[in-house]
Amino acid sequence: MTAAATDSRALTVHLLERGLIDADDEIDISPLTGGVSNDVVAVRGQRCDFVVKRALDRLRVEQTWLADPARLDTEGRALRVAGSVIADRVPRVLDLDDGYLVIERAPHRWRMWKEMLLDGVVHQHIAEQLGRALGIWQRETAGNAVVAADFADRTAFVQLRLDPFHRAVRDRHPDLAVPIDRTVSAMDQAAVCLVHGDYTPKNVLVDPDGADLWVIDWEVAHLGDPTFDPAWILGHLLLKTLHRPVVAPGYAAAARVFLDALTRTHDAAIDLDPEQLIRQTGCLLLARVDGKSPVDYLDDAARDRARTWARRLLMNPPVTVTDIWELSS
Numbered sequence: 159m160t161a162a163a164t165d166s167r168a169l170t171v172h173l174l175e176r177g178l179i180d181a182d183d184e185i186d187i188s189p190l191t192g193g194v195s196n197d198v199v200a201v202r203g204q205r206c207d208f209v210v211k212r213a214l215d216r217l218r219v220e221q222t223w224l225a226d227p228a229r230l231d232t233e234g235r236a237l238r239v240a241g242s243v244i245a246d247r248v249p250r251v252l253d254l255d256d257g258y259l260v261i262e263r264a265p266h267r268w269r270m271w272k273e274m275l276l277d278g279v280v281h282q283h284i285a286e287q288l289g290r291a292l293g294i295w296q297r298e299t300a301g302n303a304v305v306a307a308d309f310a311d312r313t314a315f316v317q318l319r320l321d322p323f324h325r326a327v328r329d330r331h332p333d334l335a336v337p338i339d340r341t342v343s344a345m346d347q348a349a350v351c352l353v354h355g356d357y358t359p360k361n362v363l364v365d366p367d368g369a370d371l372w373v374i375d376w377e378v379a380h381l382g383d384p385t386f387d388p389a390w391i392l393g394h395l396l397l398k399t400l401h402r403p404v405v406a407p408g409y410a411a412a413a414r415v416f417l418d419a420l421t422r423t424h425d426a427a428i429d430l431d432p433e434q435l436i437r438q439t440g441c442l443l444l445a446r447v448d449g450k451s452p453v454d455y456l457d458d459a460a461r462d463r464a465r466t467w468a469r470r471l472l473m474n475p476p477v478t479v480t481d482i483w484e485l486s487s
């Protein structure tokens with residue numbers, strides 16, 4: 159019996175026990191992560207169509223295995239909080255039990271925003287909705303004592319973001335240590351609002367023909383720095399600009415639309431430090447070329463330009479982060 163078959167059987171038993179499927183349902187289970195980690199699957203049957211995320215099994219290296227059950231629980235709880243603030247921007251949590259998170263599945267025609275951006279298709283209304291949603295989440299979770307207590311733990315965030323990104327690029331570029339250290343220390347001190355922690359176009363599922371979108375993958379959510387999530391959207395739009403310079407005006411417009419929607423929605427309830435936002439964006443750019451998980455779509459010349467922009471953002475910052483598009487053209 160293969161590992162996959164064993165996993166499918168265990169999952170089927172779990173879904174039956176939890177009343178999510180019936181004994182006579184014929185279900186099809188297929189991986190959604192391209193089969194590499196195989197911990198996100200679609201489950202489809204006559205009466206069901208949902209997504210299940212699993213805590214990885216014991217065959218994984220110890221560190222990953224130890225981290226995963228807690229991350230899955232964080233994701234389920236964060237999705238519930240996010241859904242209670244804005245119901246239609248996240249999948250509904252159908253169940254969270256025994257290492258399985260069961261969530262609503264997006265309509266099948268929806269696409270990852272990353273794919274559309276890489277294709278050069280930049281829907282400004284998606285950028286607007288994404289900024290608005292983040293603004294509402296930040297505004298509504300700031301000063302919430304329950305959220306503060308429930309998302310105080312930053313272990314996964316440190317393991318999966320701070321160490322492989324900020325600290326890895328600091329080691330690689332010691333001459334940038336001062337601004338990177340400032341960024342990290344500001345982040346350490348900020349416990350302002352719920353931070354998604356992976357707010358990238360890869361984790362945004364969109365209706366290609368409409369304005370609907372969901373933000374998924376909340377496993378490193380924590381109470382933290384409000385500049386972190388917007389920096390990831392801005393940084394990723396910069397990376398797409400390097401990949402497809404001809405679409406630069408579209409990506410730049412999306413960055414401005416996103417940031418404008420975010421700050422308007424804050425309605426002065428969140429202090430988004432523009433200098434920290436610029437530094438975070440610089441760190442992210444550098445992290446995605448020299449950190450532990452570089453993006454897979456840039457050539458050497460584009461990677462060099464990313465380093466130049468990141469240096470500019472960290473050492474000689476413009477007034478606002480989106481000015482980098484003018485400075486670089």
Ligand SMILES: Nc1ncnc2c1ncn2[C@@H]1O[C@H](COP(=O)(O)OP(=O)(O)O)[C@@H](O)[C@H]1O
Nearest residue numbers: 190191198209249261262263264360361374375
């Ligand atoms: N609710 C969902 N509806 C449809 N597809 C989903 C859903 N959740 C996840 N996926 C698909 O599974 C992929 C991996 O899920 P994600 O939660 O981002 O996990 P990770 O990136 O940690 O593997 C996503 O990129 C997306 O293609």
Ligand SMILES: [Mg+2]
Nearest residue numbers: 360361374375
């Ligand atoms: Mg993801």
